[in-house]
Amino acid sequence: MREALTAAATHRVARPAPLRQAVYDALIELIISGSLTPGQHLVEAELAEHLGVSRQPVREALQRLQTDGWVDLRPAQGAFVHSPTEEEAAQLLGVRSVLETYSARLAAGNAKPEDVERLWELQEEGVGALAAGDVERLVTANTALHSFITSIAANAVLAELISQVSRKVRWYYTPIAKPRGKDAWNEHAQLIKAIAKGDAERAGEIMRKHTERTGDYRKAVAAGATALS
Amino acid sequence: MREALTAAATHRVARPAPLRQAVYDALIELIISGSLTPGQHLVEAELAEHLGVSRQPVREALQRLQTDGWVDLRPAQGAFVHSPTEEEAAQLLGVRSVLETYSARLAAGNAKPEDVERLWELQEEGVGALAAGDVERLVTANTALHSFITSIAANAVLAELISQVSRKVRWYYTPIAKPRGKDAWNEHAQLIKAIAKGDAERAGEIMRKHTERTGDYRKAVAAGATALS
DNA sequence: CCGCAGCATTCTGTATGCAGAAGTTTGTAT
DNA sequence: ATACAAACTTCTGCATACAGAATGCTGCGG
Known part of the structure; x- marks a missing residue:
């Protein structure tokens, strides 16, 4: 899975794209595809293991996903897939x-x-x-x-x-x-x-x-x- | 402040705001006040020491500052204060x-x-x-x-x-x-x-x-x- | 059977450690 | 003196470690 992520990222930018970018893309894909459903609690450790990286790039990807409106980040509770109203x-x-x-x-x-x-x-x-x-x-x-x-x-x-x-x-x-x-x-x-x-x-x-x-x-x-x- | 704008946050319990939020606000303040000038290279370790926290919250704040257009993040080079034209x-x-x-x-x-x-x-x-x-x-x-x-x-x-x-x-x-x-x-x-x-x-x-x-x-x-x- | 207090578990938030890339300086040869 | 190269010095990016909060469970009392 890690190979898949890095490979997917390499053709994007001239400079080696950070892992967090690949994670960001992967998570959006999972949300759009419905694998992650609105309201679902996203546990950093689970995502990290699933994607074959550590929690760190996952956290940073979640930050961006929040400001872009894809997930809600509740303090001390973590990330939840945004539920559109x-x-x-x-x-x-x-x-x-x-x-x-x-x-x-x-x-x-x-x-x-x-x-x-x-x-x-x-x-x-x-x-x-x-x-x-x-x-x-x-x-x-x-x-x-x-x-x-x-x-x-x-x-x-x-x-x-x-x-x-x-x-x-x-x-x-x-x-x-x-x-x-x-x-x-x-x-x-x-x-x-x-x-x-x-x-x-x-x-x-x-x-x-x-x-x-x-x-x-x-x-x-x-x-x-x-x-x- | 951002929270105050969203209707959803109104009836939510006030939770201890994470450090990264404080760092985010502090950095914007430093940018607006001119302490950090456009184009300046922001070294994570320096900011961390200056603000009295570790690099971690600083990194996460810089992520958000990028997506909000306050800094530019160059892979493997770090953050630079955005230069407005x-x-x-x-x-x-x-x-x-x-x-x-x-x-x-x-x-x-x-x-x-x-x-x-x-x-x-x-x-x-x-x-x-x-x-x-x-x-x-x-x-x-x-x-x-x-x-x-x-x-x-x-x-x-x-x-x-x-x-x-x-x-x-x-x-x-x-x-x-x-x-x-x-x-x-x-x-x-x-x-x-x-x-x-x-x-x-x-x-x-x-x-x-x-x-x-x-x-x-x-x-x-x-x-x-x-x-x- | 229901409610509640205390404990255990889980997860986040922050700190620290480490490898590799980018930029800089220094030394050498022309 | 200049051009080039190699070692050196940062700094980022990722991984790991640890403390504290939040949730759920358990067992006791009503």
């Missing part, structure tokens, strides 16, 4: 929406012709995946499109926050993660047009509605709605 | 602006009469401090007003992000931290009126302009402008 999920969606809206506004102000071209390529990819019914490709394309818009926005602080928030949103909704489909990609097309025109106001407005609808949709699915539109 | 400062101001704007919108939708009453009290305090020329009181009142609005917004995720971003903004501009004065508090009054009416749209708009002006003002001061209006 409906309320918190709703709050996350709201925050993500305003951040993405800002991202779209900035992108509209910055986008160069080649950026727009790339956006259309990603749009094509998404529409293609939609037509093929390839859900995994669809999700990938959606993520790529949004994060490319963020990169056009050229605001590292914003990008970091969106990344953090989005990852948690994804986790909360993992069990019901169904892409919205056609409507969403029509909205993407409108968004790209606005960005191409440099119309920040309109780009922001479209993104705001887009993300709010995604939130509503996910809530609906959570409440029992089926299928994808 | 003009660009990053501008990005922070932008992000803070959209977050505060969202906060104002939410507050307008949630505010109860007693909340509005409290807001007017804080407003009085600020105006009083302004008249008395008491800068410290003015800053305190300003912070209190903004954070009370955030608490009315009742979004823990948002509150956490605003807290993080604001603290860094304060750090970047510490050397030139001069409050804007009369104009800012006129804007506050307008803002409270909008919140009282439950006019989210208007409250958001006022806050957006308010925070953008604060950013502009600070930039102007940074560029050499004097005094407070």
Whole structure:
């Protein structure tokens, strides 16, 4: 297991990545995959043995996992896998929406012709995946499109926050993660047009509605709605 | 302080805070106060001795400081105080602006009469401090007003992000931290009126302009402008 | 049968020890 | 004098050790 961890880490960074980084990644994987369930008490010694390292790198990984919102660290009690609540999920969606809206506004102000071209390529990819019914490709394309818009926005602080928030949103909704489909990609097309025109106001407005609808949709699915539109 | 912001922590028993928390706070204080200058190499052993603890809590505090953006952690080299750039400062101001704007919108939708009453009290305090020329009181009142609005917004995720971003903004501009004065508090009054009416749209708009002006003002001061209006 | 006090166990939080990497200095040869 | 290399000096990263808190268990008394 130790070999697996170090091997997984080596291709990441030029410098030898610390063990704690590998542990951090491994634990997130375990949480996302459901091997560690919300509320579960994480005993350092057990994790250490399971991963073939000492408690030290495990502790340091847990620290980061806390500040990133994956686990709760209760003093003198240890780490517990974070239990997402409906309320918190709703709050996350709201925050993500305003951040993405800002991202779209900035992108509209910055986008160069080649950026727009790339956006259309990603749009094509998404529409293609939609037509093929390839859900995994669809999700990938959606993520790529949004994060490319963020990169056009050229605001590292914003990008970091969106990344953090989005990852948690994804986790909360993992069990019901169904892409919205056609409507969403029509909205993407409108968004790209606005960005191409440099119309920040309109780009922001479209993104705001887009993300709010995604939130509503996910809530609906959570409440029992089926299928994808 | 961070705990106080999360709703979950409110009804939790006060437990002895781990040393690493104290170290974390102490290091931020040292960074903000300028005792530790940007780019400086932080040697764990030195910090440990200076703070009277072992290297262990120091290490764990540095981990968190990294994910919160206060230090950079280079593998096998250790921690370096993060060097803020003009660009990053501008990005922070932008992000803070959209977050505060969202906060104002939410507050307008949630505010109860007693909340509005409290807001007017804080407003009085600020105006009083302004008249008395008491800068410290003015800053305190300003912070209190903004954070009370955030608490009315009742979004823990948002509150956490605003807290993080604001603290860094304060750090970047510490050397030139001069409050804007009369104009800012006129804007506050307008803002409270909008919140009282439950006019989210208007409250958001006022806050957006308010925070953008604060950013502009600070930039102007940074560029050499004097005094407070 | 239930409640509670005291003890045992378990786990965290902190300290210390140790091996290896990174940076620095010194010495040597050209 | 300069370039290069090897030893040296740090410092990090990980492992191990130990003290104290929190939880659970046991046994006694009601």
